[in-house]
Amino acid sequence: METFRYSVPRSVEEALHLIKEEGQAAKLLAGGTDLLVQMKEGLFRPSLVVDIGSLHQLRGIRKEEGFIWIGPLTTHHDLAHSALIQRHGLALAQGASKVGSPQIRQRGTLGGNIANASPAADTLPPLVVLEAEVQVSSLTGSRWVPVESVMEGPSQTVLRPEELITAVRFPVQEKGFRSQYEKFGSRRALSIAVASVAAGAYQEKGCVKKITIALGSVSPSIVRASQAEELLTGKALEQSLIARASTSAGQACCPLDDVRGSIWYRRQLVAALLARILQSWMNDE
């Protein structure tokens, strides 16, 4: 690893100043579970590392004005164990609980997972179906960006070098909403998803009123299975519908073909995972 300067700002403001001044050559450090690996591999050679890990105001989970507010430094462990998240955004708790291993979940953060922008990130499909937004701040102010628009491709986001994620929020959904996340990896822990599916839906008397389906690890970005969403909207869940929707979701991916799995297999997986979610909802009715 190359040498670099290291600073620990005491306020968000100070952090923003530091990254503004250093520009491209600065890197934010949260849990470090992505960044340190990338620096060791020489993918990044920052001249300044800004450790935001001690900015406690960027940590925590609250219910506030119709939203669930999450600080970007909240760890996967905390997300997975939060009663608020489990109640209002189960898929996110499930996604966080499937990240890496206990050690990684203790260090890795939500903000890091979003900013790192991996197509296999386990919180991204859940955040999409929860209609989450990301607060992006710089010295000139802040803006809310829908999570779907944050990621532009593998390791690519709309974030500019002088910007910091300062919050993530999603609306507290009305009664009848549920969400679920399913991940498939080659082993039961420490496994990068071969494919993952999150779904969030309103159901009323067994009928799907509205549904969002987001697929992870099957294309350069998180993608929606729009056709499957359409197929399911307004209908009651039953076997043949589930089968059709699942197959259609498989087609929605414009998938990666790599060591972890072929295009063909990823389609199979997406169908299997979506069917698993829908089946469990049907059985609950």
Add this chain to the structure above:
Amino acid sequence: MGQPVKRIDARSKVTGRARYVADVKIQGMLYGKMLFSPHAHAHIKGIDTSKAEGLPGVWAVITAQHIPGENQIGVVTPDQPLLAQETVRFVGDCVALVAAESASVAEKALGLIRVDYQTLPGVYTAQEALGENSPLVHQGGNLLTHLKIRKGDLKKGIGECDILLEETFHTQRQEHVYIETIGALAIPEGDGSMTILGSIQCPFYVQKGVAHVLGLPMNKVRIVQATTGGGFGGKEDVPSEICGFASLLAWKTHRPVQMILTREEDLRRSSKRHPMSVTYKMGATKGGKILCAQIEVLADVGAYATLSPVVMFRSTVHATGPYEIPHVKVDTYGAYTNNIPSGAMRGFGTPEVTFAHESMVDELAAKLNMDPIQIRLINGLRLGSQTATGQVLRESVGLEETIVKAKEACDWESKRAEDKRIGPSRRRGLGASAMFYGVSLGAKGWPLDGSAAAVQVHQDGSVSVAIGGTEMGQGAQTVVAQMAAECMGLSLDRIAILATDTSLVPDSGPTVASRTTVFSGNATLNALEQIKRSMTELASELLAVAPEKLDFRDGQVLGGGKKISFDQLVQHCYSRNINLGAEGWFVSPPCSFDEETGQGDAYYVYGYGTQIAEVEVDLDTGQVQVLRVTAAHDVGKAINPQGVSCQIEGGVVQGVGYALLENFMMVKGQIQTPDLATYTIPTSLDVPQVEPIIVEAISEKGPYGAKGLGEQPIIPTAAAVANAIHDATGIRITKLPIGPEALRRALLEERKEL
């Protein structure tokens, strides 16, 4: 002895106090790094090291031309230069070494070395390698070994069969993933000699290799084994290369040089388990008696021979599995390619063929509508049986007992009869697999098959034992200490086992082939018996009791109603200048193998085992979860039953990885799985419940009746898992690892009614 004991090295390892080579830092030490070839096959036209040499903090840059001795490190076949000179033959070949004041300066220096390559066409599979007009990896041709067995009359056997099956199986390259990567610290001594501390399995190989490369006599090279975090065969010959690198740099700079491989470097340089294609033709009568086996094995040896000739010997001898088959024809071939060398790994050529023969035996059983346990009992080796090499088994054959015990423990009959469906898309299945494994080096390694121990009883009655076999996590020191304690009638805490050091014990051969309990154990007993004889003589005089009546027990020497404490007797010995030091030696019983017919007593004794795996298959994704493995192994006397159980558990886990997950992939000679994020092994959550069962068919030649165990437990696991998948789904997978994608595809293709 025979009771479970806590390992004598447990505390130091658990508390982090054990000293691994990376923990040792000495004054003036430099850091060594190596420059890999980016190409799988290329000519080296020139190397320019001037820029690297000019970098501040760099003390030496070495290429092949600087080597003072012979640039040759091949352990069995002299085909491997330590540093590539004219040609690179795989992407782990090294062309230059750097020693610098820090690892990062050394790393930077590597980036400044300019190597001019001219790439050459390569061969990347064993099939390709043996094709006509294929590029040659070595001048002598790509075929490295061909071994054969000819027994009985194959034609006649085939004629008498009611059923004849044929199938080809493929196995993959597997990496050891020892927890500690290979490392070495070379210290140039004032007298021109070299001391090396390292993470190594076979110090005597390293001593010979380093002496050769440095052009020093062997008495100027001393190897001390540091605490070693796992080996599994991966630290058999490769540490000679790494220690060779470090000592070259130390020789050049006159400073100590430490070289600790990163995981990525280790994966790129260290040898792997052989990928093999194995074709079986096996026939049986209606009654299930296997009459013939025609077997062809083709292995990818990689760029250098390393231990392949001996690995292939094991594949040959064990090709028919633990069965008595009258008509056998075996041909095993090993071919050079431009892939990473295949070498020693736990099981040493046996898990590959076991996957094949155990799948075949299950297929025969299925076709004959016979219980898989039944067919194994009908054909299994027993006392008096003749193996494929014509060896008549006269002692210690515990196979049948392992089959029966494993079957009973897992409730075979009722589980096989149960409904396989446990949900709309989940199926369960149960599969069995049996194995045998020749203990120690056998006919091909007999000249190396002697072992020494040096024992001292100190003035206070404590005992030090220096053995030639190494501790690498397998528990060798504990069992040797237990045997020494038993022999001297002392408690375990009176025995200390010293780290293996080539200056303490004569060459004891390699620590491989599940041979340490037997060989270091017997050598230690041999030394202790000499000391006991002297002590008994004096005790007899002091107590006025005939020597044959005296016994060493509970810290005393007693007999004829009289006794003296062990420690007192030791003091008497010292006051009379009686030598209480001795060297012990043990040599393998004779073995033989005829190159033309493959007939002979290939190994002096065999271990046996049976495993039964229970799996659950997710039909939608093709994912397999191994729920439980019942593993019965005949180890002769279990000196430390706790250690035996742990070895069984570890072997099964590594076997599950081999069955389902692990695959060191190469495409056109380039590594596709360069790190542990891409080369995946089972995590604690992927590990099944393992139920070890110890079977003790006593071996006369073993210390207290012990045989070896280290490797056996990995051997049958993959086949047991494959057979269980077949039981669950009706699908026969012939290629390892059984990844979910392949299984899902097979499930769809066969469109089985599930």
